[in-house]
Amino acid sequence: MASAAGAAPLAATDPDETGRRRGRTGYLLLLPAALWLGIFFVVPFYSLIATSLFDPSGSDAKGYDMTYHVANYWTALKHYGKPESWTNLGPLLRSLWYGAIATGLCLVLGYVLAYAIAFKAGRWKNLMLVLVIAPFFTSFLVRTLSWKLILADDGFVVNTLQAVHLLGSDGRLLATPVAVVAGLTYNFLPFMVLPLFASIDKIDHRLIEAASDLYANPVKGFFRVTWPLSLPGVVSGTLLTFIPAVGDYINVRLLGSPNQKMIGTVIQQQFTEAHNYPIGGALSVTLMALIVVMVLVYVRRAGTEELL
Amino acid sequence: MSQVAEASSSPTPSEPASELADPSSYDGLALRKLAKHFGAFQAVRELDLDVPRGSFFALLGPSGCGKTTTLRMVAGLETPSAGSITLAGNDITFAKPYQRPVNTVFQSYALFPHLDIYENVAFGLRRRKQRDVDAQVREMLALVELESQARKKPAQLSGGQQQRVALARALINSPEVLLLDEPLGALDLKLRRSMQIELKRIQTDVGRTFIHVTHDQEEAMTMADTVAVMNGGVIEQMGAPTELYENPRSTFVANFLGQSNLIEGQVTSRSSDLVTVDMHGIPVSVPTGRAHTPGDRGWVGIRPEKVLIGDEGEQLDAPGNTIPGGVVSDVSFVGVSTQYLVRMPWGQELQVFSQNTGRHRLFAVGDKVELSWRPEYAFLLDAAQDASAGAQKMDSDG
Numbered sequence: 001m002a003s004a005a006g007a008a009p010l011a012a013t014d015p016d017e018t019g020r021r022r023g024r025t026g027y028l029l030l031l032p033a034a035l036w037l038g039i040f041f042v043v044p045f046y047s048l049i050a051t052s053l054f055d056p057s058g059s060d061a062k063g064y065d066m067t068y069h070v071a072n073y074w075t076a077l078k079h080y081g082k083p084e085s086w087t088n089l090g091p092l093l094r095s096l097w098y099g100a101i102a103t104g105l106c107l108v109l110g111y112v113l114a115y116a117i118a119f120k121a122g123r124w125k126n127l128m129l130v131l132v133i134a135p136f137f138t139s140f141l142v143r144t145l146s147w148k149l150i151l152a153d154d155g156f157v158v159n160t161l162q163a164v165h166l167l168g169s170d171g172r173l174l175a176t177p178v179a180v181v182a183g184l185t186y187n188f189l190p191f192m193v194l195p196l197f198a199s200i201d202k203i204d205h206r207l208i209e210a211a212s213d214l215y216a217n218p219v220k221g222f223f224r225v226t227w228p229l230s231l232p233g234v235v236s237g238t239l240l241t242f243i244p245a246v247g248d249y250i251n252v253r254l255l256g257s258p259n260q261k262m263i264g265t266v267i268q269q270q271f272t273e274a275h276n277y278p279i280g281g282a283l284s285v286t287l288m289a290l291i292v293v294m295v296l297v298y299v300r301r302a303g304t305e306e307l308l
Numbered sequence: 309m310s311q312v313a314e315a316s317s318s319p320t321p322s323e324p325a326s327e328l329a330d331p332s333s334y335d336g337l338a339l340r341k342l343a344k345h346f347g348a349f350q351a352v353r354e355l356d357l358d359v360p361r362g363s364f365f366a367l368l369g370p371s372g373c374g375k376t377t378t379l380r381m382v383a384g385l386e387t388p389s390a391g392s393i394t395l396a397g398n399d400i401t402f403a404k405p406y407q408r409p410v411n412t413v414f415q416s417y418a419l420f421p422h423l424d425i426y427e428n429v430a431f432g433l434r435r436r437k438q439r440d441v442d443a444q445v446r447e448m449l450a451l452v453e454l455e456s457q458a459r460k461k462p463a464q465l466s467g468g469q470q471q472r473v474a475l476a477r478a479l480i481n482s483p484e485v486l487l488l489d490e491p492l493g494a495l496d497l498k499l500r501r502s503m504q505i506e507l508k509r510i511q512t513d514v515g516r517t518f519i520h521v522t523h524d525q526e527e528a529m530t531m532a533d534t535v536a537v538m539n540g541g542v543i544e545q546m547g548a549p550t551e552l553y554e555n556p557r558s559t560f561v562a563n564f565l566g567q568s569n570l571i572e573g574q575v576t577s578r579s580s581d582l583v584t585v586d587m588h589g590i591p592v593s594v595p596t597g598r599a600h601t602p603g604d605r606g607w608v609g610i611r612p613e614k615v616l617i618g619d620e621g622e623q624l625d626a627p628g629n630t631i632p633g634g635v636v637s638d639v640s641f642v643g644v645s646t647q648y649l650v651r652m653p654w655g656q657e658l659q660v661f662s663q664n665t666g667r668h669r670l671f672a673v674g675d676k677v678e679l680s681w682r683p684e685y686a687f688l689l690d691a692a693q694d695a696s697a698g699a700q701k702m703d704s705d706g
Contacts, residue, residue: 204416204418206414206416206418207418207420207421209385209405209414209418210412210414210418210419210420211420211431212384212385212404212405212406213383213384213385213405213406213410213411213412213478214406214411214431214432214435214477214478214481215406215432215435215436215481216406216431216435217404217406220435221406224431224435225420228422229421229422
């Protein structure tokens, strides 16, 4: 009955048969992605959780014993999760903090840009969208390395800032939080702009006219109509920016210094340099759990549950 | 030859300027020499218009005639290229939309999808920080009979309900002028009829000025007390619906409002009350007040339902204008009336709508008939105008 309701006028085929076939097609279409995720996400994820519970006495060479050593998490958090002081937050909180600042900057820059492309660009709309994506034609590493040149100690930016005394004569940008956040903002901006554009572009211009007809000046009209209608883009844009920004370690490696060490750097070092797999695993799982919780709270607060 | 050589032969007659009120003391809406062009395209040309306070005013015209542009200029959504808009003595030509006491019911309704019905209706009050929003919103929702839908989102309502929300959302602000941009266009015929009556009732209740833009001549005539027919960015003619229908001044109005038979003729004499026209050899007369051509040639116009049809030699109740020699070429029986096409000796087919009163037999194709009409129903239009202007479909007299 339920399956027949959707398959209306094809009287020749048995409605039940049609429904069953449609269900089977649906599963078949899901299969490739499900397999992919199964092999490359579910299995590694399980293995990561297992790793995080291995006994710390093991090593790369000797192998690890599974002892459900939950204390790995306390060890990891004690070393990397605890803020040292107000100025030194420790890798975990610092990552969240840098990620939040970069996301905020991306939101401001990206919203203005997406709004301009959607409403003001006219026939240049497509060209401008291509320009937003254009940086992806070169590698992430190359793009970040060029920021190293831009922010270099004897570079144009530093010289100019020193000339106007915004920066002391021995001041620098490289190896400072400014450089790291700038790199994060730059690298993740397109992930903010594109969902924002998709949302803003869909807004019916007549709604803004209607708001203006109903005594809303442009500022009120923006906050009462344009902004709420663009919220789905804001939510997906901030998620697409915040999540990778928090876990990023390339920007710190190339533009920062050990003082700006982020959690991604630590995890990478635990696995590839310290060969401390259980701690690396515990940090990875902690980061993932933290992000999932934050995203859930955020999406609920933004009132756009339909995104999940 | 021509007796009134000084008169303009422009194909677009407009109201003489002397009939316009002084905008600074006029309590209604006054448009003066209002114009709007988009690039080289003249959407509205030098429009002069007075809309009396409290009237139900219709701007009627085909799509692209400039009526919506005019409406948008009054709403402030479009900046005039020239001219002025004065409302109750205040010049609002360049006032922002949110600064003028004018609200619009948009063609697509433009309801805010993220707000429920209640908040949609309350929007204007809240922006102006009004008190007792709740009481006003409830009263307005009651007026449009949507109290029970207050907490639904616009997408959950039917087209007719959305239309009423759009009306309530505009009307709650008690605008000096309410603008309606083809608000019934998206509704089906039955719903449209009932909304027409509803709108008219609400307008009478609240006593506000309504300006209704539409391309539906029936809608304009049934609802409005004054209709302005627009074409090509100018107002062709303005007046009460009956006046426009009975005494059109241009072929466009004659064809756009209802249907007309337009027959070529030569003016043979003009007296103070009658103009005599030679119509393919048959003398007919038209009252001077209904003759709108300055030259000696013109279109004799007569509405199909004003034409009487009878057998050859039959005395019809229409002294003055009898046209013999017709042959019925098409008959369509529509129940309440019968529509004939009658081929005249000069080759033109005239339309005749005959009420099925039962007092006359039905004619068949091929019957020889005589047509006649009372002179006071005929009108005379400028021969320089296109006889098919404004016609909804190809007329047989092209």
